[in-house]
Amino acid sequence: MGLMERVLTMVFGGQSNVVRDTVEVFRENAEAGAVRNAHVQGQAMTQFGTEFMVERRGGFDRFMDGLNRLPRPALALGTLGLFVSAMVAPLWFSERMQGIALVPEPLWWLLGVIVSFYFGARHQVKAQEFQREITDTIIRVPQVLNNIQEIRKMAADSVAAADTGPDATLAATAVKSEGNAALEAWQRSRA
Structure with missing residues (x-):
């Protein structure tokens, strides 16, 4: 053993x-x-x-963002335009499509790669911006919860909702009797 x-x-x-x-x-x-x-x-x-922590966006960055937003609507509107032109001017449309038929296949592959990378990179940038916005929102949650608690304290059915606190002028105004128009009219009718 x-x-x-x-x-x-x-x-x-x-x-x-x-x-x-x-x-x-x-x-x-x-x-x-x-x-x-x-x-x-x-x-x-x-x-x-840390790279995306500080928002440094100058005029050129905003211009480039605007320029980057053009391809998607341009492609969508251009495709709709092709359908309209095929219905309005079929001969003109057919001539253009014959020209496109002459484009070699490797060029179509290259166009596909460029479009895929453009939209893929754009999607990634937008996803990162969305995550940053979610993080900013989550950071504000404690303040929002605190604000909600303060608002609920002000509700009419909460304890001491009408408490004037140490303000003597406000306390005197709160107990000051104002005229009751209905009561005064009733008293006049009885006199």
Whole structure:
């Protein structure tokens, strides 16, 4: 029993695990790899976060944003225009389509790649802006909840809703009797 215990302790226990150390020569430790990957991912997200933290948008950036918004409506309206031109001037439309038929296939592939990258990059930028807006909204949640609590304290059915606090002028105004027109009219009718 003592011999088996020493052999098993030497292989699996003690300060080092011979089997684990041998396997790690040929295969990465999955747990350590996951920790490294999480660390790298965290650093990348931190870098991206700092990159987009400050909004530095000058006139040129706004102009480029406006220019970047043109292709999508232009493609949609252009396609609708082709349908209209096919109905209004079929011969003119047919002539243009014959010209498009002469465009070589590699050029169509290149156009597809350019359009795909444009819309993919645009989608990514908009998704990042949306995430930033969500983060800004979440940051404001505690203030909104505090405001809601303050508003609920002002409700007419809440305790001490009509409390004037230390303001003596407001307290005197609150208990000051104003004329009751109906009561005065009734009193006049009885006199």
